[in-house]
Amino acid sequence: MSTKSSSKNAPEIDSTVRYEGISSFYADLVFGPKAQANYLSTAAQNAIAQAASHGQPISRETSDEVAAGMQAWALDLGATHYTHWFQPLRGTTAEKHDSFFEPTGVDTGIEKFGGKALAQQEPDASSFPSGGIRNTFEARGYTAWDPSSPAFIMPKAGAKTLCIPTVFVSYTGEALDYKAPLLKSVAFLKSTATEVCQYFDKNVKTCSISLGIEQEYFLVDEQQFKSRPDLMFAGRTLIGNSPAKGQQLEDHYFGSIPNRVLAFMADFEERAHLLGIPLRTRHNEVAPAQFECAPQYEDMNLAVDHNSLLMDLMESVALDHNLRVLLHEKPYKGINGSGKHNNWSIITDTGVNLFAPGNSPDSNLQFLTFFVNTIKAVHDHRDLLRASIATAANDHRLGANEAPPAIMSVFVGHTLENVLNDFESDAKVGTKANASATINVPNIPEILFDNTDRNRTSPFAFTGNKFEFRAVGSSDNCSSSMVVLNTIVANQLKNFKAEVDAHVAKNGGNTEDAIKQILRTYITDTKRILFGGNGYGDEWKAEAKRRGLSNITTTPEALQAYLTPESEKLFVENGIFSHRELEARTEIRYETYVLRLQIEGRVMNELVSSYVIPSAVNYQKRLADNINALKSMGMSASAYKAQAEIVEFLSKHINRVYELNEQMTSERAKANNLDHADKKALAYCNSVKPMFDEIRECCDEIERVCDDAEWTLPKYRELLSLS
Numbered sequence: 183m184s185t186k187s188s189s190k191n192a193p194e195i196d197s198t199v200r201y202e203g204i205s206s207f208y209a210d211l212v213f214g215p216k217a218q219a220n221y222l223s224t225a226a227q228n229a230i231a232q233a234a235s236h237g238q239p240i241s242r243e244t245s246d247e248v249a250a251g252m253q254a255w256a257l258d259l260g261a262t263h264y265t266h267w268f269q270p271l272r273g274t275t276a277e278k279h280d281s282f283f284e285p286t287g288v289d290t291g292i293e294k295f296g297g298k299a300l301a302q303q304e305p306d307a308s309s310f311p312s313g314g315i316r317n318t319f320e321a322r323g324y325t326a327w328d329p330s331s332p333a334f335i336m337p338k339a340g341a342k343t344l345c346i347p348t349v350f351v352s353y354t355g356e357a358l359d360y361k362a363p364l365l366k367s368v369a370f371l372k373s374t375a376t377e378v379c380q381y382f383d384k385n386v387k388t389c390s391i392s393l394g395i396e397q398e399y400f401l402v403d404e405q406q407f408k409s410r411p412d413l414m415f416a417g418r419t420l421i422g423n424s425p426a427k428g429q430q431l432e433d434h435y436f437g438s439i440p441n442r443v444l445a446f447m448a449d450f451e452e453r454a455h456l457l458g459i460p461l462r463t464r465h466n467e468v469a470p471a472q473f474e475c476a477p478q479y480e481d482m483n484l485a486v487d488h489n490s491l492l493m494d495l496m497e498s499v500a501l502d503h504n505l506r507v508l509l510h511e512k513p514y515k516g517i518n519g520s521g522k523h524n525n526w527s528i529i530t531d532t533g534v535n536l537f538a539p540g541n542s543p544d545s546n547l548q549f550l551t552f553f554v555n556t557i558k559a560v561h562d563h564r565d566l567l568r569a570s571i572a573t574a575a576n577d578h579r580l581g582a583n584e585a586p587p588a589i590m591s592v593f594v595g596h597t598l599e600n601v602l603n604d605f606e607s608d609a610k611v612g613t614k615a616n617a618s619a620t621i622n623v624p625n626i627p628e629i630l631f632d633n634t635d636r637n638r639t640s641p642f643a644f645t646g647n648k649f650e651f652r653a654v655g656s657s658d659n660c661s662s663s664m665v666v667l668n669t670i671v672a673n674q675l676k677n678f679k680a681e682v683d684a685h686v687a688k689n690g691g692n693t694e695d696a697i698k699q700i701l702r703t704y705i706t707d708t709k710r711i712l713f714g715g716n717g718y719g720d721e722w723k724a725e726a727k728r729r730g731l732s733n734i735t736t737t738p739e740a741l742q743a744y745l746t747p748e749s750e751k752l753f754v755e756n757g758i759f760s761h762r763e764l765e766a767r768t769e770i771r772y773e774t775y776v777l778r779l780q781i782e783g784r785v786m787n788e789l790v791s792s793y794v795i796p797s798a799v800n801y802q803k804r805l806a807d808n809i810n811a812l813k814s815m816g817m818s819a820s821a822y823k824a825q826a827e828i829v830e831f832l833s834k835h836i837n838r839v840y841e842l843n844e845q846m847t848s849e850r851a852k853a854n855n856l857d858h859a860d861k862k863a864l865a866y867c868n869s870v871k872p873m874f875d876e877i878r879e880c881c882d883e884i885e886r887v888c889d890d891a892e893w894t895l896p897k898y899r900e901l902l903s904l905s
Contacts, residue, residue, distance in 0.1 A: 204455050207455065207456060208455050208456075208458065208460075209455075209456070209457070209458035210456050211259065211334050211335040211336075211337070211456045211457050211458075212332050212333075212334045212335075212457060212458040213252055213255055213256075213332050213333040213334065214332045214458065215227065215231075217255050218230065218251070220255075221251035221252070221254055221255045222247065222248060222251040223247065225244070226244050226247045226248055226251070229241070229244045229248075230248065230329050233329040233330065234329050234330035235330075235388070236388070237369060240301075240329060242297055242298075242301075243297075244297075245297030245298075245300055245301050245327075246296055246297035247297075248297065248300060249295050249296050249297045249299065249300040250295075250296075252295070252300065252333055252344065252346075253282060253293065253295040253344075256282075256335060256342075256344040257282065257293060259335055259342065260342045261282075261335050261342040261343060261344045262281060262282060262283070262341065262342065262343075263279040263280060263281050263282065263341070263343045263344070264279070264280055264282060264295060264299070264343065264344040264345075264346065265277040265278055265279045265280065265343055265344070265345055265346065266278070266303045266305070266325035266327075266346050266348040267345040267346060267347050267348065268325050268347070268348045268349065268350040268359055268361065269350070269359050269360040269361055269490055269659060269661070270310040270350055270358060270359050271310070271358060271359065271360065271767065271770050272310065272774075273657065273658070273659060273774070274494075275490050275491070275494055276305075276310070276350075277343075277345065278303075278305050279343055280299075282294060282295050300327055300346065301326065301327045302324055302325065302326050302327070303324070303325045303348075304323070304324055304325075305323060305325060305350075310323070310350075310358060323350060323351065323352055323353065323358055324350070324351050324352075324353070325348040325349065325350050326348055326349050326351065327346055327347075327348055328347045328348055328349055328361065328365070328483070330365075330481070330483055330484070331347035331483055331484055331487045332347075332458070333345060333346045333347065334457050334458065334491075336457070337453075338498060347361075347487055348361075349361045349362040349365070350362070356760065356762060356763050356766070357759075357763055360486075360659045360661035360662065361483070361486075361487075361661065363661070363665050363758055363759060363763075364482070364483060364486060364661040364664060364665055364668075365483060366757060366758050367664070367665045367668035367669045367672070367758055368391050368482055368483060368668060370668065370669060370672040370673075370756055370757070370758065371389075371391055371528070371668040371669075371671060371672035371675075372388060372389050372390070372391065373672070374672040374673075374675040374676045374679070375389040375528050375536065375552070375672070375675060376388050376389050376530075377675070377676075377679055378551060378552070378555075378675050378678065378679055379530055379536070379548070381548075381551075381682070381693055381697065382547070382548040382551075383530070383532065383534075383548075385532055386530045386531060386532055386534075387531050388530075388531045389528050389529060389530050389531065389536070390481055390528075390529050390531070391481070391482040391526070391527075391528055391529075391668065392479045392480070392481065392482065392485075392526070392527045392528070392529050392535075392648075393479065393480065393481075393482040393485040393486070393524060393525065393526055393660070393664065394476065394477060394478065394479040394480070394485065394524075394525040394648075395476075395477065395485055395486075395488075395489045395522050395523070395524055395525070395660055396463075396474060396475075396476040396522060396523040396525070397474065397475050397476070397489065397492060397493070397522055397656065398467055398472065398473070398474045398520035398521055398522070398656050399472070399473060399474070399475075399496065399507050399508060399509055399520055399656060400469070400471050400472050400473075400507070400508035400510075400513050400514070400520065401443060401446070401471055401473065401500065401505050401506070401507060401508070401904060402471065402505065402506050402508060402901055402904075403504065403505065403506075403901075403904065404500075404501070404504045404505055404506050405504070406896040406900055406901055407506040409894075409895065409896050410895060410896060410901070411785055411788055411789060411793075412782075412785050412786075412789060413506075413508070413513070413901075415781055415785050416510075416778075416781055416782045416785050417508065417509070417510035417513065417575070417657070418508075418510045418512055418513040418514070418575070418578070419513060419514055419515065419898075419901070420782060420785060420786050420789060420874065420878060421786075421789055421794065421877075421878050421881040421882060421885070421895075422514065422515060422878075422882065422885070422895075422897065422898050422901075423882040423883075423885045423886050423897065423898065424515065424516045424882075424898060425897070425898040425899040425902065426899070427470075427899075428469070428470065428516060428517050428898075428902075429468055429469045429470060429517050429518060432468070434466050434467070434468065434469065434470050434472070435466060435467060435468045436465055436466055437466045438466075439464070439465070439466060439473075440904050440905065442503065442505075442904055442905065443473065443904055445503060446499065446500060446503045446505055447464050447473070447475070449499050449502065449503065450495055450496050450499040450500075451464070451475070453495055453499060454492060454495055457488075457491060457495070458488070459477060459488045459491065459492055459495075460477045460478035460480065460488075461475055461476070461477050461492075462476060462477060462478050463475065463476040464476075467518065467520075468517075468518045469514070469517040469518035469902075470517070470902040470903070471901070471902045471903070471904055472517075472518060472520065475492075477492075479525065479527075482526075482664060482668075485660075486659070486660050486661050486664065489522070489660055490659060493507075493509060493657075497509075505904075508520075509656050509657040510575050510656070510657055511573070511575040511576045511578060511579040511655040511656050511657060512575060512578035512579045512582070514898065514901070514902070515878075517902075518585070519578065519579030519582065519585050519656070520579070520655075520656035521576075521579065521585060521652060521653065521654055521655055521656050522654040522655065522656055522658065522660060523650050523651070523652050523654070524650065524651040524652075524654050524660055524663060524664065524667075525645070525648045525649075525650050526648060526649050526650070526651060526664070526667060527647060527648040527649070528552065534548075535647050535648075536548065536549065536552040537549065537552060537553060537556075537644075537647050537648055537649065538647040539553075539598070539601075539647070543597075543598060543601050544601045544604060544605060547694065547697060547698070550601075550605060550701060551678075551697060551701065552675075553594075553598075553644070554602070554701045554704050554705060554708075555671065555674045555675055555678050555704070556649060556671050556674075557592050557594070557704070557708050557711065557712070558674055558704045558707070558708050559670040559671045559673070559674035560590065560592055560642055560670070560711060561592075561707070561708040561710075561711040562670070562674070563666070563670040563748075563749075563752070564590035564711065564731065564732070565590070565732055565734065565740070565743040566666055566670065566743045566744065566746075566749050566752075567590050567642070567663075567666055567667065567670070568588060568590050568653075568732070568734050568740050568743065569666075569734075569740045569741050569742075569743040569744055570662050570663040570665070570666040570667075571651075571653045571654050571655060571658065571662070571663050572734075572737040572740035572741055572771070573655055573657075573658060573737060573771075573774070573775070573778075574737055574774075574775045574778040574779055575655055575657060575778070576653075576655035576658070576737075577735065577736055577737055579655065580653060580735070581718070581735070585653075586638075586639060586640060586641035586652045586653045586717055587639070587641065587717045587718065587722070587723075587733070588653075588733055588734055588735050588740075589641075589717070589722070589723070589726045589731055589732070589733045590641055590642065590653075590711070590731065590732070591640060591641065591642065591711055591712070591713040591717065591726070591731065592640070592642050592643070592644070592711050592712055592713070593640035593642070593643040593644065593712075593713065593714055594643075594644045594712060594714070595644065595714065596714065598644065599712060599714065602705050602712075603705075605698075605701070605702065605705065606702050606705040606706060608702075638652075639716055639717030639718050640652065640713070640714075640717055641653035641717070651663060651667065665758065669752060669753065669756060669758050670752065672756070673752055673756055676756075678700065681700050682696045682697055682700060685699070685700065710729040710730060710731065711731070713725075713726075736867050737771075737775050737863070737867070738772065738775065738860065738863040738864045738866075738867045739867075741768055741771055741772060741775075741860070741863075742860075744764060744767070744768045744771075745764065745765065745768055749764075750764060769859050772859035772860050772862070772863045773859045775863045775866070775867075776853075776859065776862050776863050776866055779866040779867075779870060779871060780850070780854075780866075782874065783846060783847075783850045783870060783874075786843070786846065786874060786877055787843055787846070787847060789881070789895075790839055790840070790843040790877060790881065791843065793894055793895055794839060794881045794884055794885075795836055795839065795840065796894075797884070797888055797892045797893050797894055797895075798832050798835070798836050798884045798888055798892075799836065800892045801832065801888050801889045801892040802829050802832045802833070802836075804889070804892070805825045805828055805829050805832075806829060808822065808825055809822045809825050809826060809829070812825075828887055831883075831887060832884065832887065832888075835880050835883050835884050836884070838880050839877060839880040839881060839884070842873060842876050842877045842880060843877060845873060846870060846873040846874070846877060849865075849869045849870045849873060850866075850870050852865065852869070853865035853866050853869060853870055885897070
């Protein structure tokens, strides 16, 4: 490495060392093939590779060798502890550190780490969400090594810990994490995609599922963060008057990155590269104080692990720069929210991207097969796809300030929509891709145009050679949405192959004709899901309703899609979830929704009682004192007319916000007395949450007229300014 860290761990260029590029230190803290080659036999390396690519089990003997090599590598890099790193159903990662050291006598000891400790651990599972799968007194749960995601060393606060990615299951075998069902869905899609590829290329033996996750986030000064209880405990500002300047000038997007932010970015990018996270892009996003980073595409399992690790890393590094990262989907009212854009594609082991249209997409039958089947999968399971990204935080974002709407639709662009129409009618119209054009500007060379456009208002858009699921929330674990997407597409490919084979067996003829005929029926059946216009407009809401597309705006309503007979059949028959697991996960999501709103309600109560009303009363007293002073000087009422009006305005809003706060507390108590999580979630959604907006409106009016000297909370203009 050619950088050195300051006292705050912010990287500085060392002018005495020649910079050799990121590649010189990339993945140095990862036990990948490069490190394995120095610590493991060829047989052990091959066993890990086979487990990662084909799911082959690793023997206990090989596990012992891998553990010994992994321990030696970790000790060489200064690690003292190891942990099974997993992703329980609570939205953050989990870890329990154990020391390599084991005493052998009064004053002697050894470093010990065997295959059993590598392959399996038994953490206390009693305090993790389970959705009723096991009782609190049945605390046993198991973490099991995932060889397809390499171990890594996490340096933090001067300590170095070997982290081993694992799945997390209950004592009775049900998945209690995000990773286990993701691995199942990936295997399912790889299998069905490979079988369909055999129609076109017998050399295809397997496929990989590729994912690139763009991560949006906000930054805020740490001291201001600590001065806002709502940011600290709810992740978003529950009150706050809009600043005079927000994002209306559109001058922040792709603008010059502030020095303080760039120092933070350089620091966490360097640490991410050491951990093998292939970050490539950084830029200002649309809203002030909002930014984005994006990696190169990876195998889906690794991409999801890296995104979870990246969020942990960003939050840790921000502290070194006296900043806080806000991953909430809507931390500020009236400006853009944040999401994760999941760029998803399928790649064959022969190197073909199955979503690459090629120069003639109209005659590329393999591309059309996977393209049309994906559209049909989204069409048939659109409400389930909406449910996969449903959270209390994302409800604030969807359909607001450039976020995609809650209506699930597919954007394919003008060119490919014409290709589908021509293919449906068997029209012989050739569509060429990548047309070149010369821009009529001096010194500007010829450029190459893609055969697809982009639509920022679409939740599920085709963008050249991949589908981009733009509706995933910025704080969410991408596994939830990707499990649904993988499963619905894999199931559709399975059904498609069955239809093609049955058609050929019944009617004779060749397979190509059967494929074309079936694809044409799919195109006809799914046209209502295709939309290329403005997803923000009210016109689209009306048009979507006419098309029979749902506009599900709240999480409690959206989550119902998980437990329909169609969804249960989809997941259970394809081995992704058992009936018990599906019910449990849905229960957890309802519970999480309620808990989030419970926290927001309590924080809102505190803000009103301890900040807003006292600030307003203090300012009101100052004005009253001023009025009395003017009266004592013999001034007429016209001399203190403005002060009196402000006092009256504040009195009106103080009384109103107090009443609303009491009503909201009462509604929370009623909701808390309900027995079932889904009923409680609906009560919070329909009776408690609307009162947040009423209280906020009243608080923001008070803030608007209150003296800055009396207003004790940092305002938007301060929160959104980073210098």
